[in-house]
Amino acid sequence: MKLPRDARALGMDRAIPRRDFLNGIAIGIAGAALAGGTSSAAGIPEPQAAAGATPVDAAQYPPLRSGLRGNYPAAIEAFAPLQQGTYRQLPTSTDSGEKYDLVIVGGGISGLAAAHFWRRALGTDQKILILDNHDDFGGHAKRNEFHYNGRTFIGYGGTQSIATPFPYSYAAKRLVEELGIKVERNSEFNARGPLQRLGAATFFDKEHFGEDRVVAGTGRIPWPEFFAKTPLSDVAKADLIRIYGQNPDYMPGMTEEQKKAKLAGISWQDFLLRYAKVSPDAILFLRGQGGRNNKRVDSTPALEAAERGSVGFNGLGLTFPPEFREASYSFHFPDGNASIARLLVSRLIPGALPGTPGMDNIVQSGLDYSKLDVAGTPTRIRLGSTAVRLQHDGDPDHATTVRLSYLRNGKVETVTAAGAIMACYNSLIPSLIPELPAKQKDALAYAVKVPMMYNNILVRRWTAFEKLGVSSINSPCMLHTGTSLDPGTTIGGYKGVTTSDEPIIVRMTASPNKPGLPRKEQNRAGQKQLLSMTFEQYEYEIRSHLTRMLSGGGFDPASDIVGITVNRWPHGYAYTYDTLADPFVPQEERPHVIGRRRFGLVTIANSDAGAAAFTNQAIDEAHRAVEELFVRHGLT
Numbered sequence: 220m221k222l223p224r225d226a227r228a229l230g231m232d233r234a235i236p237r238r239d240f241l242n243g244i245a246i247g248i249a250g251a252a253l254a255g256g257t258s259s260a261a262g263i264p265e266p267q268a269a270a271g272a273t274p275v276d277a278a279q280y281p282p283l284r285s286g287l288r289g290n291y292p293a294a295i296e297a298f299a300p301l302q303q304g305t306y307r308q309l310p311t312s313t314d315s316g317e318k319y320d321l322v323i324v325g326g327g328i329s330g331l332a333a334a335h336f337w338r339r340a341l342g343t344d345q346k347i348l349i350l351d352n353h354d355d356f357g358g359h360a361k362r363n364e365f366h367y368n369g370r371t372f373i374g375y376g377g378t379q380s381i382a383t384p385f386p387y388s389y390a391a392k393r394l395v396e397e398l399g400i401k402v403e404r405n406s407e408f409n410a411r412g413p414l415q416r417l418g419a420a421t422f423f424d425k426e427h428f429g430e431d432r433v434v435a436g437t438g439r440i441p442w443p444e445f446f447a448k449t450p451l452s453d454v455a456k457a458d459l460i461r462i463y464g465q466n467p468d469y470m471p472g473m474t475e476e477q478k479k480a481k482l483a484g485i486s487w488q489d490f491l492l493r494y495a496k497v498s499p500d501a502i503l504f505l506r507g508q509g510g511r512n513n514k515r516v517d518s519t520p521a522l523e524a525a526e527r528g529s530v531g532f533n534g535l536g537l538t539f540p541p542e543f544r545e546a547s548y549s550f551h552f553p554d555g556n557a558s559i560a561r562l563l564v565s566r567l568i569p570g571a572l573p574g575t576p577g578m579d580n581i582v583q584s585g586l587d588y589s590k591l592d593v594a595g596t597p598t599r600i601r602l603g604s605t606a607v608r609l610q611h612d613g614d615p616d617h618a619t620t621v622r623l624s625y626l627r628n629g630k631v632e633t634v635t636a637a638g639a640i641m642a643c644y645n646s647l648i649p650s651l652i653p654e655l656p657a658k659q660k661d662a663l664a665y666a667v668k669v670p671m672m673y674n675n676i677l678v679r680r681w682t683a684f685e686k687l688g689v690s691s692i693n694s695p696c697m698l699h700t701g702t703s704l705d706p707g708t709t710i711g712g713y714k715g716v717t718t719s720d721e722p723i724i725v726r727m728t729a730s731p732n733k734p735g736l737p738r739k740e741q742n743r744a745g746q747k748q749l750l751s752m753t754f755e756q757y758e759y760e761i762r763s764h765l766t767r768m769l770s771g772g773g774f775d776p777a778s779d780i781v782g783i784t785v786n787r788w789p790h791g792y793a794y795t796y797d798t799l800a801d802p803f804v805p806q807e808e809r810p811h812v813i814g815r816r817r818f819g820l821v822t823i824a825n826s827d828a829g830a831a832a833f834t835n836q837a838i839d840e841a842h843r844a845v846e847e848l849f850v851r852h853g854l855t
């Protein structure tokens with residue numbers, strides 16, 4: 220990529236940890252190469268031991284890898300040939316001779332939970348193999364670490380919290396408790412210190428609003444006062460002040476039922492433009508906002524927006540049943556739900572983590588990746604292994620074994636198992652098992668996962684944020700709509716950040732889409748965008764965006780940014796249905812329900828199978844998939 224003229228001023232030539240890994244091998248430090256140096260030569264310390272652990276480097280310890288992570292290129296390079304049928308016919312010579320009671324495709328929370336449920340029921344001597352295409356387990360629940368100036372900074376590359384708008388099932392709740400997590404203790408660990416005094420802001424960019432301007436006080440100061448400070452046109456300001464206040468009834472003469480029926484079929488944006496008569500300029504302010512599943516103002520059904528209490532609807536006289544919520548069912552580790560994945564691994568492979576860790580010590584427990592896949596250990600986790608084909612030995616209804624082939628280091632290997640659980644992505648399963656009934660394959664292919672990024676940028680101080688009085692900034696029209704300070708959680712010896720002269724992780728989130736298209740098309744466009752950008756392009760975007768927002772506070776991208784990890788997830792959230800994008804179908808006929816039917820010795824887990832992007836769903840689907848396989852084995 221030819222770097223733009225301001226690249227050097229932005230610090231693109233600085234040596235920071237941003238290694239790109241290809242097939243698990245470091246291919247260089249981009250900035251170091253530009254600067255003609257290495258990280259240590261540039262004064263950046265070599266990775267130190269994660270507190271309490273033996274010395275590690277990124278080659279042995281995946282959380283320390285930076286650069287392009289998430290669904291990084293090498294992890295997903297087999298997906299396209301897989302979907303094109305390349306691995307449909309495989310020679311028997313790939314057989315490794317390994318035999319298992321259960322093979323699980325996918326080492327995310329769902330796959331790990333499935334192994335846990337299986338062992339809990341049938342015993343810890345059951346032979347289980349878990350395959351994952353990434354160089355780390357956890358799926359979306361990924362840990363990112365930076366080691367800087369002798370201190371470890373832990374962030375989350377995906378799944379952030381145990382949090383849900385739905386109550387956890389008994390199975391999910393019991394699992395969380397078995398792992399030693401008491402969610403009600405959350406407040407003990409989240410003292411934020413001076414950060415609590417800072418608030419939210421909005422960044423108006425010059426491409427859409429005529430000039431770059433950060434306006435602090437979003438949601439904190441009265442809306443008329445807030446909008447007065449923005450570069451919006453007078454008309455847009457007046458419209459926004461109106462809809463953020465008490466609205467009149469924009470649908471007079473309609474009954475509540477008629478209003479709800481209408482709102483179910485139009486977007487929040489359509490409602491604001493057509494009924495509330497706001498100007499298109501005003502919509503730009505709302506572009507980064509939306510409903511469930513990372514939907515935006517133009518893809519969120521107006522009824523869903525109204526139910527969520529979004530602006531514009533409070534004069535319609537609509538009533539909604541109160542949403543059922545369990546009290547404070549939310550818990551955040553500094554590495555998000557990667558700690559859940561680690562706790563699961565500590566139970567599945569006791570040698571990988573010392574002792575039986577619980578919530579108080581899991582974050583600091585050293586994890587030995589070399590113990591994950593050791594011959595003779597009942598449960599094995601094989602990373603860097605992409606499943607490419609699953610076949611029954613005979614008719615699926617009567618077969619007693621399956622053969623699972625996967626690609627590792629460019630070679631196909633095949634194992635045999637008495638059953639398989641697909642805890643991977645629904646959209647790949649038809650290519651892995653082309654013998655599935657056509658209706659089931661169509662159903663599995665229905666959903667389009669939500670493209671997302673959770674990017675972690677280590678900065679050496681956050682005085683610029685403090686000076687501007689902000690801890691989070693919404694940029695409605697930029698690639699990264701969210702920027703926030705992530706002070707971490709003070710737990711089990713790990714210390715969160717409290718003062719502005721300490722380094723801190725700045726989290727930048729994105730959910731790329733294409734406003735105006737139907738939702739699934741927007742998801743596809745966003746996936747394409749994420750897959751087409753190089754790390755350097757992401758880095759440039761991040762540096763320039765941060766500079767445009769924070770230079771007023773004295774931010775210097777070249778010296779302040781000391782590490783960047785891009786977690787791109789083209790295969791992000793599981794898709795959920797709504798009244799705008801999906802036809803009404805009775806529950807039992809919904810694509811995810813048809814798609815997850817057992818097929819011979821294969822059952823289907825993963826949050827896609829529950830059409831809900833939550834950890835509890837991933838656990839529930841694992842539980843169901845295990846139960847279904849028990850039924851097939853006559854074990855109930």
Ligand SMILES: Cc1cc2nc3c(=O)[nH]c(=O)nc-3n(C[C@H](O)[C@H](O)[C@H](O)COP(=O)(O)OP(=O)(O)OC[C@H]3O[C@@H](n4cnc5c(N)ncnc54)[C@H](O)[C@@H]3O)c2cc1C
Nearest residue numbers: 325327328329352358359378379380606643826833834837
């Ligand atoms: C950025 C982000 C933030 C999130 N935040 C939250 C949150 O705060 N709270 C919450 O409850 N949920 C959150 N979620 C939702 C999250 O998806 C679920 O909570 C949960 O982690 C999903 O687990 P899973 O095992 O079902 O799927 P995944 O985590 O996707 O795991 C599936 C695994 O299977 C692997 N796989 C796929 N195909 C193959 C193959 N052919 N061979 C081998 N392996 C394969 C995948 O690479 C992946 O590692 C978030 C998701 C994202 C993307």
